[in-house]
Amino acid sequence: MSDAGVLENVAVAVSAGRIAAIGEARTLAGLHPDAQEVDCRGCVLTPGLVDSHTHAVFGRPRYNEHELRAAGVGYMEIAASGGGIHASVRDLRGRTEDELYRLSLPRVRRLAAFGTTTVEIKSGYGLSVDDELKSLRVIARLAAQLPMRIVPTWLGAHEVPLDYRERESGRDEYARLLTEEMLPAVNDSGLARFADIFCEPGVFSVDDSRAVLSAAKDAGLGIKLHADELENSGGAELAAELGAASADHLGAISEAGIKALAESGTVATLLPGTLLFLGRSKQAPARALIDAGAAVALATDFNPGSSPTVNFPLVLTLGVSQLRMSAAEVTIAATVNGAAALGLAAETGQIAPGFLADLALFEGEDFRELPYWYGDRRCRGSWARGETCHPHEPGLG
Numbered sequence: 060m061s062d063a064g065v066l067e068n069v070a071v072a073v074s075a076g077r078i079a080a081i082g083e084a085r086t087l088a089g090l091h092p093d094a095q096e097v098d099c100r101g102c103v104l105t106p107g108l109v110d111s112h113t114h115a116v117f118g119r120p121r122y123n124e125h126e127l128r129a130a131g132v133g134y135m136e137i138a139a140s141g142g143g144i145h146a147s148v149r150d151l152r153g154r155t156e157d158e159l160y161r162l163s164l165p166r167v168r169r170l171a172a173f174g175t176t177t178v179e180i181k182s183g184y185g186l187s188v189d190d191e192l193k194s195l196r197v198i199a200r201l202a203a204q205l206p207m208r209i210v211p212t213w214l215g216a217h218e219v220p221l222d223y224r225e226r227e228s229g230r231d232e233y234a235r236l237l238t239e240e241m242l243p244a245v246n247d248s249g250l251a252r253f254a255d256i257f258c259e260p261g262v263f264s265v266d267d268s269r270a271v272l273s274a275a276k277d278a279g280l281g282i283k284l285h286a287d288e289l290e291n292s293g294g295a296e297l298a299a300e301l302g303a304a305s306a307d308h309l310g311a312i313s314e315a316g317i318k319a320l321a322e323s324g325t326v327a328t329l330l331p332g333t334l335l336f337l338g339r340s341k342q343a344p345a346r347a348l349i350d351a352g353a354a355v356a357l358a359t360d361f362n363p364g365s366s367p368t369v370n371f372p373l374v375l376t377l378g379v380s381q382l383r384m385s386a387a388e389v390t391i392a393a394t395v396n397g398a399a400a401l402g403l404a405a406e407t408g409q410i411a412p413g414f415l416a417d418l419a420l421f422e423g424e425d426f427r428e429l430p431y432w433y434g435d436r437r438c439r440g441s442w443a444r445g446e447t448c449h450p451h452e453p454g455l456g
């Protein structure tokens with residue numbers, strides 16, 4: 060992760076949606092006299108950013124909770140009183156598929172304006188068979204409409220719905236609904252590539268998570284976990300045990316969890332924007348993870364409760380400033396390792412011949428400027444398979 064493989068004064072030739080060659084501009088122009096040129100001078104061209112963790116399909120934003128937390132009410136306390144994820148669930152259940160699609164489309168486009176060309180989007184604000192399928196259909200429509208690569212994840216296990224929480228046997232009933240009804244329906248629909256679960260004390264235990272994710276794995280889905288986000292419960296160890304594609308959050312991961320991830324093929328996906336936005340003082344131990352040999356990815360966690368940002372480069376800033384990663388490490392984390400967290404490492408996340416032409420252009424003369432100009436939008440264009448995700452705006456060069 061310490062070498063981003065930076066080249067200077069080169070051009071990239073793209074053909075049929077893939078990277079054909081990398082070389083001196085004049086040579087490539089001679090080989091491809093009819094090629095359309097995009098002037099990248101004054102800019103840094105990176106692999107399109109891979110945002111491997113978002114909850115981008117939702118209705119109403121939850122700015123009221125932002126203020127409540129400032130006044131001292133905790134994230135879990137807000138959830139316990141029917142807010143948090145429950146508030147987004149009530150809201151989403153009351154909306155039509157069309158309405159949700161119209162609300163989500165501009166939000167996902169904004170991700171591309173910051174350089175993201177591959178985005179994973181989770182359901183998880185439906186928590187019923189019909190409402191989860193509705194969310195997954197919205198994700199499929201976004202994928203059909205936009206040139207970005209969109210990876211759909213089923214997160215029916217995002218919360219235990221309030222009406223189930225009220226009954227003593229409700230938890231077990233909801234766990235059964237997940238594996239016996241929702242998972243088969245989701246699988247039949249073909250609308251999800253991964254299954255995810257919020258493995259956290261008070262939400263789903265490690266045993267619940269093992270049951271739901273094992274069933275999902277048997278059904279042929281890839282698996283991911285929200286693990287050890289606020290409190291440690293052994294979620295990271297479970298992710299390694301099950302061979303999950305990624306374990307995400309890890310704000311409270313233990314030493315044993317770090318070791319388990321380092322020895323596994325599971326990517327440790329860190330979401331520093333979330334812990335920052337929640338006002339938490341402690342971030343995930345990125346250095347310990349990297350130094351132990353784990354593959355670390357970064358992502359926005361874009362969602363209406365804990366991380367309402369579409370600005371992936373800002374997350375890279377936090378990677379350097381809060382997680383003490385180098386500019387090369389955060390760049391790899393947002394490209395190569397993000398792709399690995401989605402099982403796409405052989406296709407996207409690198410500028411190399413044969414890889415998909417997923418590219419992002421940022422104003423600046425050094426790649427270290429990407430995490431440096433924090434909060435700014437320096438993206439001057441983004442492309443997936445050579446198709447425009449965000450239109451080219453020439454740099455000041």
Ligand code: NIG
Binds near residue numbers: 362
């Ligand atoms: O990744 N932790 C659970 N899920 C989201 C938050 C969702 C919400 O608050 O709406 C997360 O932080």
Ligand code: FE
Binds near residue numbers: 112113114285362
């Ligand atoms: Fe999340």
